[in-house]
Amino acid sequence: MGGETRIYDPRGMPQPDGAESSHPKVAELRELSLWSEGHVWCSPERHGAMTGVFKSQIDWLPLESGGVRPTQGRTLAVCQVNAGSQSFNTVNQLRVLGRWMRMITIPNQSSVAKAYEEFDADGRMKPSSYYERLVDVMEELFKFTLMTRDHSEYLVDRYSERKAHDRPVHGSQHVEAALSTK
Numbered sequence: 335m336g337g338e339t340r341i342y343d344p345r346g347m348p349q350p351d352g353a354e355s356s357h358p359k360v361a362e363l364r365e366l367s368l369w370s371e372g373h374v375w376c377s378p379e380r381h382g383a384m385t386g387v388f389k390s391q392i393d394w395l396p397l398e399s400g401g402v403r404p405t406q407g408r409t410l411a412v413c414q415v416n417a418g419s420q421s422f423n424t425v426n427q428l429r430v431l432g433r434w435m436r437m438i439t440i441p442n443q444s445s446v447a448k449a450y451e452e453f454d455a456d457g458r459m460k461p462s463s464y465y466e467r468l469v470d471v472m473e474e475l476f477k478f479t480l481m482t483r484d485h486s487e488y489l490v491d492r493y494s495e496r497k498a499h500d501r502p503v504h505g506s507q508h509v510e511a512a513l514s515t516k
Contacts, residue, residue: 335473335476337476337479340366340369340370342362342363342366342391344359344363344387344388344390344391346358346359347359347360347363347387347390347391347394348360349390350390350393350394355394355396360394363391363394363395364394364395364396364399364404367395367404367405367408368402368404370408371408371409371479371483371486372408372409372410372411372475372476372478372479373405373408373409373410373411373437374410374411374413374472374475375388375410375411375412375413375428375431375432376412376413376414376415377414377415377424377428378414378415378416378417378424378449379414379415379416379417379421379423379424382421382423383423383424383427384414384424384427384428392431392435395435397435397436403436403490405435405436405437406435406436406437406490407436407437407438407482407486407489407490408437408438409437409438409439409440409475409478409479409482410428410432410437410438410439410440410475411439411440411442411443411444411471411472411474411475412425412428412429412432412439412443412444413425413443413444413445413446413468413471414428414444414445414446415445415446415449416445416446416447416448416449417448417449417450418447418448419447419448420445420446420447421445421447422443422445424445425443425444425445429443436490438478438482438489440471440474440475440478441474442470442471442474443471444464444467444468444471446464446468447464452464452465
């Protein structure tokens with residue numbers, strides 16, 4: 335389909351507030367978020383919730399930094415893996431976090447039960463209905479990203495921020511541009 339992906343490996347990432355935001359692993363995470371148009375968040379479910387490692391990654395992404403919002407307006411797909419039976423606790427929590435981070439979370443999601451049975455020795459997912467569902471989720475993320483790409487400025491143009499930065503609060507140029515295309 336033509337998308338470029340990059341993967342963040344959290345090994346070596348400090349706990350939030352346990353280091354400066356200039357820490358190399360924190361800087362890498364923030365740079366990847368700024369580079370991206372969309373995110374895929376996937377966490378194991380442990381004791382009915384996302385892992386602390388995953389939550390720490392989210393906690394290192396600021397809602398705003400120097401006038402830049404590293405997640406606002408980006409698309410998001412949520413997934414989880416389970417050691418036991420299928421559950422949806424983690425994907426539901428990830429959706430809440432995505433909304434809080436002002437992301438566009440796609441409707442589809444993936445939850446893989448007994449994940450230890452779904453991957454081969456090389457770490458690749460075996461053919462299965464879980465695999466097909468995950469491909470469906472990735473295709474939907476790609477499509478939503480393309481649909482919103484040309485409208486991202488419009489989607490993140492907010493009254494409260496225009497007001498706070500002494501920009502015109504009425505007649506947003508992005509709203510006017512969107513309305514004039516009809």
